[in-house]
Amino acid sequence: MVASHEPRWLSEGEQDSWRAYLRGSRMLEEALDRDLQVLGLQLSEYEIISMLSETPRQRLRMSELAAIVVQSRSRLTHTATRLEKRGWVTREPCEFDRRGVELVLTKEGAKRVLKASIAHVESVQRHLLDVMTPEQLTALGEAMALVRDALSEPRDAALGADCDEVRSA
Incomplete structure (x- = not known):
């Protein structure tokens, strides 16, 4: 008898948060890109x-x-x-x-x-920092650092040595 594996579906709150993240992150990237395209x-x-x-x-x-x-x-x-x-x-x-x-x-x-960084920082401030409280920004940074760290381990292992590691060997 084959055991069926029922997927762990997202709760309504998880689904709302996930979709907000997807849409918001894509819209943010588009806005940041658009602001640099004028340069x-x-x-x-x-x-x-x-x-x-x-x-x-x-x-x-x-x-x-x-x-x-x-x-x-x-x-x-x-x-x-x-x-x-x-x-x-x-x-x-x-x-x-x-x-x-x-x-x-x-x-x-x-x-x-240097020229682009001035426009980019203004864009980040306008589209991200100005719409969040400092606490929300800190929470976002901490949450994304967890995701980054969890996903980067296999990627980092595949990189190999960089020039500084080769030089010091």
């Missing part, structure tokens, strides 16, 4: 160049960057190609492991990310 930049492109701008040497291994911005390596490669054509990034062999490739922010890219 000729997509949210996914901004995220990449802003992550590069925050590193001490303004460079990251492509595989590490793909994990940070939660994109497949092929999608990151396509986006990097667009950014490279604009002169905002270059691709270079990893300094400490020639098998890897790093994405490097150019001076023009640094200028662009």
Whole structure:
């Protein structure tokens, strides 16, 4: 006799929360993207160049960057190609492991990310921070950190060593 497995259906409250999250997160991404498009930049492109701008040497291994911005390596490669054509990034062999490739922010890219960051921060404030209390924002951050941490373990293990780990080995 085969035991039937009844799915654990969402309660009405869980369903309402889930749907609010789905719709709200998609609408937020669209609003943030739309506000950057007036500067000729997509949210996914901004995220990449802003992550590069925050590193001490303004460079990251492509595989590490793909994990940070939660994109497949092929999608990151396509986006990097667009950014490279604009002169905002270059691709270079990893300094400490020639098998890897790093994405490097150019001076023009640094200028662009600085200009875009002003618009992006205003957009985040208007579309997210201004509609929540500080307590709600803290709760949202804590909840999403739990989700991120639970989902990132298998992804992080598949990354392999980055250039700094190879250098220190």
